[in-house]
Amino acid sequence: MDQQTAQTQLSQLRLELNRYRKAYYTEDAPLVEDSVYDQKYQQLLQLEQQFPELVTPDSPSQLVGDVPASNLAKVTHEIPMLSMGDVFSFAELQEFNERIKNAVGHPVDYNVELKIDGLALSLVYQQGQLVQGSTRGDGSIGEDVTNNVRTIKNIPQTLPEPLDLEVRGECFMPKAAFAKLNNQREQNGETVFANPRNAAAGSLRQLNAQITAQRQLSTFIYTVVNPQNIAVATQSQALEKMTQLGYHVNPERFVSHDLQGVKAYIAKYQQLRDQLPYGIDGIVLKVNDLTLQQQLGNTVKVPRWEIAYKFPPEEAQTTIHQIEWTV
Numbered sequence: 001m002d003q004q005t006a007q008t009q010l011s012q013l014r015l016e017l018n019r020y021r022k023a024y025y026t027e028d029a030p031l032v033e034d035s036v037y038d039q040k041y042q043q044l045l046q047l048e049q050q051f052p053e054l055v056t057p058d059s060p061s062q063l064v065g066d067v068p069a070s071n072l073a074k075v076t077h078e079i080p081m082l083s084m085g086d087v088f089s090f091a092e093l094q095e096f097n098e099r100i101k102n103a104v105g106h107p108v109d110y111n112v113e114l115k116i117d118g119l120a121l122s123l124v125y126q127q128g129q130l131v132q133g134s135t136r137g138d139g140s141i142g143e144d145v146t147n148n149v150r151t152i153k154n155i156p157q158t159l160p161e162p163l164d165l166e167v168r169g170e171c172f173m174p175k176a177a178f179a180k181l182n183n184q185r186e187q188n189g190e191t192v193f194a195n196p197r198n199a200a201a202g203s204l205r206q207l208n209a210q211i212t213a214q215r216q217l218s219t220f221i222y223t224v225v226n227p228q229n230i231a232v233a234t235q236s237q238a239l240e241k242m243t244q245l246g247y248h249v250n251p252e253r254f255v256s257h258d259l260q261g262v263k264a265y266i267a268k269y270q271q272l273r274d275q276l277p278y279g280i281d282g283i284v285l286k287v288n289d290l291t292l293q294q295q296l297g298n299t300v301k302v303p304r305w306e307i308a309y310k311f312p313p314e315e316a317q318t319t320i321h322q323i324e325w326t327v
């Protein structure tokens with residue numbers, strides 16, 4: 001079908017479906033059977049899937065807050081996108097360090113990073129050109145958000161070298177953008193997002209990239225999936241190289257030879273957390289040597305060579321802070 005026909009059919013479907021919605025939701029007097037509504041709604045989704053550039057903000061598919069995952073095309077991750085094991089105390093970090101030392105046979109260096117509170121994103125490049133962007137999904141099957149990531153300013157569309165590369169990072173909404181967006185939504189009588197992470201997810205997982213483009217999303221890239229393509233031996237070198245390639249990499253990182261440095265880093269960023277322009281919910285410890293990472297491998301769910309230390313929830317931390325002030 002050509003775009004013109006699709007446009008005609010879509011505007012007809014939008015008109016009909018919005019009329020049905022109005023009758024159903026506001027006048028409590030459905031005009032058609034649910035099955036008729038659902039069949040036409042699926043027709044609209046199919047057409048919007050085929051012609052995403054024809055999606056309009058008033059389309060019934062856009063009125064449900066962030067688009068349910070089922071409306072976005074699926075992407076299979078060649079290398080699964082795992083999540084991270086979490087710990088909640090320094091003692092557990094020490095246990096993690098002991099496990100690694102026993103497994104490897106000697107102490108190791110860790111690359112220590114902030115844990116950005118957003119949603120995981122994969123970016124695939126062929127010959128240095130961005131060809132696909134996708135969400136984690138269930139780790140094996142994610143959602144295709146390629147058109148949307150093309151609107152995110154700090155994602156390079158073209159690399160300075162013709163590399164075949166997959167990188168992964170966190171997509172987030174800066175706190176200032178989140179506050180502005182929620183003010184606008186409140187003024188328009190729309191539902192507000194609970195936190196920047198939900199706002200980022202709802203803004204990235206849109207069928208209409210024009211909506212994503214208005215949401216001021218950002219990224220911090222933290223992994224090269226195939227580091228052999230960029231000739232690096234450690235996580236810290238990989239992050240340096242990604243910076244040179246034009247990616248936005250979080251600067252608050254360092255290589256630690258023991259956990260004392262990590263203890264100070266945790267204390268520092270637990271204090272700085274509410275002054276940072278982006279949300280963090282902890283720190284991440286990664287075995288710095290990439291060969292050791294490979295040797296340590298992954299469990300079904302998480303890599304064995306890294307751990308996430310989660311801060312206590314912000315409100316709890318603020319309470320403790322207040323107690324200090326009153327003392």
Ligand SMILES: NC(=O)c1cc2c(=O)c3cc(F)ccc3oc2nc1N
Pocket residue numbers: 081082083084113114115116117118120170222223284303306
């Ligand atoms: N939120 C984050 O700031 C952050 C998250 C991850 C991951 O989820 C992650 C998941 C993997 F399977 C492997 C490495 C990772 O590294 C990571 N590094 C980070 N800095």
